[in-house]
Amino acid sequence: MFKNIIVNFIGIFNSRILGFIRDLLSASILGANxxxxxxxxxxxxxxxxxRIFAEGAFTQSFLPSYAASKNKPKFAWLVFKKLFIIILILSLFVTFFSxxxxxxxxxxxxxxxxxxxxxxVALNFWYLDLIFIVTxxxxLLQYKKHFATTAFSTALLNISIIISLLLSMNLPKEQIIWYMSFGVIAxxxxxxxAHVIAAKKYRILKLLYIGAKSRKKQDIKQFKKHFLPSVLGNSTAQLSSFIDTWLATFLTAGSISYLYYANRLFQLPFALFAIAVSTVLFPKITKELNEGKEKSAFSSMKKTxxxxxxxxxxxxxxAITDSKEIIKLLFEHGAFTEKNAEITSVVLIMYMLGLIPYGLNxxxxxxxxxxxRHIKAAKISAYSLIVNIILSIILLYPLKVYGLALASSISGMVLFVLTLKEFGFNKFLEFFEKKYLFYMVLVILSSIIIAIVFRITILWILAHI
Known part of the structure; x- marks a missing residue:
């Protein structure tokens, strides 16, 4: 399991580094406007x-039903066909009524x-059709314990947008955002x-072909029952960010960009650690629980x-200690001003307050x-979203863009507490042993030292560039 976690970590890290290069270019060329x-x-x-599809919602509803299916080829084909048709219709609707x-x-x-x-909006939405195929x-590749293709191929989107920015950097800003949008589709x-090549290697394309030709009846009611609850249950952080963006349209120009750049930095450790770990853990504990190995599943949970x-x-x-220096180093170039950097650094602090609860959740x-327990998870997510919406509205005008990020973090804390309640507080307390608490103290002290060294290093770099 830990080998796959490392593979996922390296792949996502590679993608996020390219993502920061993309954001650096975007901030420098476009600014915050x-x-x-x-x-x-x-x-x-x-x-x-x-993010909803790729970061768990689809997989966590699909894999348990797929594992229990007696006719896996037919089941996989029916799920793909029906969902793809729905997404295609949705994309056409967005195109015609953009x-x-x-x-x-x-x-x-x-x-x-x-x-x-x-x-x-219409052009970018077609990316959803493509990413559904990928997800x-x-x-199916995860079911076969292959994680590398998905982890490393996420970098391709960033590479494509970077190329589009480099090609259009001397053009008017209105044309640059068109280049970036075509870069998204590419x-x-x-x-x-990349995924079709891997699917062919692992005989997944053959499996889907068999499923498409099969005349046997196959029930996918179990998947349908779990899919929508999984989408809602897995999407709290993403929907919170989406609500932030929508509400930020009522604030001064640039507010959406501040949220975007700060949230991108929040997503780095969230993706590297929380998503990389949970992506590998989920198929493992699903199989163990289906086989009645509850102790083994609990042990895996504890270590992870x-x-x-x-x-x-x-x-x-x-991130909280060095937020100002990090933003200045990464984004304060070209059209991205010192004032833009100062505002974004505070927004980043507000978001980072929610990293631990969102990550552990x-x-x-x-x-x-x-x-x-898909429906229960969906209800928990709904409660958290309600808290986020209420707090966002309350904090919008007194704290402006900072209030939106803070509301998101508080809703993450509510989400985590409610999830723990459903998991079982007593079971959770069994995770705690003296040796782990001792290590936690060492981690905190080490992190403070690292933060100090990191700040000194960034200040030195800023002074010499």
Missing amino acids: IYSDIFFVAFKFPNLFR NIVTDVLAYGFSPEAKKLASPL FLAS GGFAQVI FWILFYLLIAASIV KLFSSYLYATH
Whole structure:
């Protein structure tokens, strides 16, 4: 299991580094203004679904039902066919009624900005069709214990957008965001090709062909029952970010960009640690629980919890302590001003307060899905979202963009507490042993030292560039 976690970690780390290069170029070339806001709104909708699908919702509803299916080829084909048709229809709707969709997504934008954003919203949404194919094949590859293709292919999207930025950097900003949008679609096609190659190697394409030709009846009611609850249960952090973006359209120009850049930094440790770990853990504990090996599943959870907890503690301390220096180093170039950097650094602190609860929730929610408590997980997520919406509205005007990020973090804390309650507080307390608590103290002290060294290093770099 830990070998697969490392593979996932390296692949996601590679992608996130390229993502930061992409964001650095974007901040330098576009800055934080209405044009960057338009692109981030246009990309936010399909990216919301990408994160929901790719970060667990589909896999956690599909794999348990797939594992229990007696006719796996037929089951896989039916799920793919029906969901792809639904997504295709949705994409066509967004294309033909992009003005209406843009009015909803960017309600606070001016009429001129909405007019610019409308065709970009339609174009970017087609990325969802491509990423569904990727996620579907990735789930079957995970079942076969192959994680590398999915982990490393996420970099292809970033590479594609980087190329589009380099090609258009001297053009007007209105044209640059068109290049970036075509880069999104090109990156999606590249990810599909990578997964099709891997699917052929692991005989998944043959399995789907057999399923398409099979005339045997196959019931997918169990999957349908779990799918929507899984989507809602896995999407709290993503929906919170989406709500932040929507509400930020009512604030000054640049607010959406501040949220975007800060959330991108939040997503680095979240993806590297929480997603990488839970992606590998979920198929393992699902199989163990199906085979009646509850002690083994609990042991896997315990070991993984402490590794993830230590990593999240370290990331939180470093990011909160050095937020200003990190933002200045990464983004304060070209069109991205010192004031932009100062605002983004505070937004980052607000987001990072929620890293530990969101990250650990990813782990414990996996256990709920593995034990078929999809509806309960969805209800917990709904309560958390309600808290987020209420707090966002309350904090929007007194704290502006900072209040949106803070509301998101508080809702993550509510999410984690409710998930733990369902998991069982007594079972959770069994995780705690003296040796682990001692190690936690060492991790905190080490993280403080690392944060100090990191700050000194960044200040030295900033002084010499």
